[in-house]
Amino acid sequence: MNDLLSTVDWSRGQFALTAMVHWLFVPLTIGLSLIVAIMESIYLKTKAERWKRLTKFWMLLFGINFACGVATGIILEFEFGTNWSNYSWFVGDIFGAPLAIEGIAAFFLESTFIAVMFFGWKRVSPRFHLLSTWLTSVGVCLSAYWILVANAWMQYPVGMEFDPAQMRNVMVSFTDVALSPVAVNKFFHTVLSGWVLGAVFVVGVSCWFIWKKSNLEFAKDSMKIASWVGLAGIVLTMWTGDGSAVEVSKVQPMKLAAMEGLYDGSCGQSLVGFGILDPSKERTDGKNPMLMEVSIPNGLSLLARHDPDAFIPGINDLIEGRETGPDGSMATTLSYAERIQAGKRAQEALRRYDAASYAGDTAGMEAATEALKADFKYFGYGYLDSVDEAIPPVALTFYAFRVMVMAGGYLLLFFFVTLFLSYRKPRHLESRWLVFFGIITIPVVWIASEAGWIVAEMGRQPWVIESLLPTRAAVSAIPSGSVQLTFWMFVVVFAGLLTAEISIMCREIAKASRRDILAGEEA
Numbered sequence: 001m002n003d004l005l006s007t008v009d010w011s012r013g014q015f016a017l018t019a020m021v022h023w024l025f026v027p028l029t030i031g032l033s034l035i036v037a038i039m040e041s042i043y044l045k046t047k048a049e050r051w052k053r054l055t056k057f058w059m060l061l062f063g064i065n066f067a068c069g070v071a072t073g074i075i076l077e078f079e080f081g082t083n084w085s086n087y088s089w090f091v092g093d094i095f096g097a098p099l100a101i102e103g104i105a106a107f108f109l110e111s112t113f114i115a116v117m118f119f120g121w122k123r124v125s126p127r128f129h130l131l132s133t134w135l136t137s138v139g140v141c142l143s144a145y146w147i148l149v150a151n152a153w154m155q156y157p158v159g160m161e162f163d164p165a166q167m168r169n170v171m172v173s174f175t176d177v178a179l180s181p182v183a184v185n186k187f188f189h190t191v192l193s194g195w196v197l198g199a200v201f202v203v204g205v206s207c208w209f210i211w212k213k214s215n216l217e218f219a220k221d222s223m224k225i226a227s228w229v230g231l232a233g234i235v236l237t238m239w240t241g242d243g244s245a246v247e248v249s250k251v252q253p254m255k256l257a258a259m260e261g262l263y264d265g266s267c268g269q270s271l272v273g274f275g276i277l278d279p280s281k282e283r284t285d286g287k288n289p290m291l292m293e294v295s296i297p298n299g300l301s302l303l304a305r306h307d308p309d310a311f312i313p314g315i316n317d318l319i320e321g322r323e324t325g326p327d328g329s330m331a332t333t334l335s336y337a338e339r340i341q342a343g344k345r346a347q348e349a350l351r352r353y354d355a356a357s358y359a360g361d362t363a364g365m366e367a368a369t370e371a372l373k374a375d376f377k378y379f380g381y382g383y384l385d386s387v388d389e390a391i392p393p394v395a396l397t398f399y400a401f402r403v404m405v406m407a408g409g410y411l412l413l414f415f416f417v418t419l420f421l422s423y424r425k426p427r428h429l430e431s432r433w434l435v436f437f438g439i440i441t442i443p444v445v446w447i448a449s450e451a452g453w454i455v456a457e458m459g460r461q462p463w464v465i466e467s468l469l470p471t472r473a474a475v476s477a478i479p480s481g482s483v484q485l486t487f488w489m490f491v492v493v494f495a496g497l498l499t500a501e502i503s504i505m506c507r508e509i510a511k512a513s514r515r516d517i518l519a520g521e522e523a
Helices: 002-046 049-082 085-119 126-155 174-178 181-211 216-251 253-260 299-305 315-320 336-359 362-383 394-424 426-430 432-458 480-513
Strands: 160-163 168-171 271-277 290-296 322-324 330-332 463-465
Touching: 002 049, 002 126, 002 181, 002 216, 002 432, 002 480, 049 085, 049 216, 049 480, 085 126, 085 160, 085 168, 085 174, 085 463, 126 174, 126 181, 126 463, 160 362, 181 216, 181 394, 181 432, 181 480, 216 253, 216 299, 216 394, 216 426, 253 315, 253 394, 271 299, 271 394, 315 322, 315 336, 336 362, 394 426, 394 432, 426 432
Parallel strands: none
Antiparallel strands: 160 168, 271 290, 322 330
């Protein structure tokens, strides 16, 4: 058992490491692809050579980042088979479908047309080259969509049935999987946040040129385009974030409770704008979970249900079987203790089915199947030993959510100021305070992006598949030492990959600062 727990912990750590490193590249790829496509569109319309040079510079940085993202993405998908084979078997028929579509269709679309982007300037017509650039951007988004469909299904498993004969879930509705409200909201929220990150990167690098008093016209033009993309992105990200909060309240109320550090809910529940959790808080001690807080009255009810008087359950409410009803009032459902018992009954029914199948007992198989269907909704709870195991890490989820939200508010202000100065007071774009904030905002937006994924993934623990399969039941039966070895190997590989990307990008940016980019001449 100790080795199993160690294997689970190390496998989770390895997957988290790979996913977080991969996510350093993906949103920048999404954002830069759009900005490059917009710049090339302006070039085609104006025929101004300066816009072509702008496009080529940012396209070069996009290409460097794209290559690194592909490398980490491939590793991430292989880990499902190596470290999480039980999970892959349990849901392979469903989870594998969107990943296959991503690989066969979306990835080939972007990888095909990216070649035209980089090497087709003199080989294809300007219109076809522009089409290739836009198709690359679309392909990047389509790749993200199918990956996010797979992830959303883990958060909200729909469109499937469990087949006891195969001991696995099978897809019964591809439409339900591909177009679930969780998947649609997650896609738009993620892609739009990628616009924001790409825009901040362009503004930040442009500010560095201004700091160096190099390529000022190039930098200001880039900042204008990026700031419009960033402002649109952050406003729409906030809008889709509202939709995501509504979906979380419906299908993952325990995650919402952890995001708010909420143990005992109420009607007209307030929203913690800023707070510090009491680290000594225990679920049943009756203490206030906050050492201090600044709250918005009725805010959480309004955010989660668009009803200022709606009941929002806390951790204790959910464990005791109290949730939000369809009309926003408190409704009674199974307590977590009852869910654990239902899960154990479902697992016992599955064992009875297996024994009846081995004995050729058709009637026994049918009876076991009916019993399994009755309790399968809570199948995963049967793996839990206590109700407290169903509680996510509250502090990590709570603080990560606030980092994401506060950074989002800062980014909204940042783009408003940058756009205002770009059109009303362009000379202030060269002020040291703006340049300083432009550069330091680059790590801020990446921290916000990673914090969002921490909320999404840690907030659904202990589940790999919500209510159906906990993390500890999904892991491969491999020695923990093997996972530890590959973990540290990945640390070295990813450190080298990040070092390579940053050094190559910095070298290209520094090289550009020594010449006039718009004229294409050495300084």
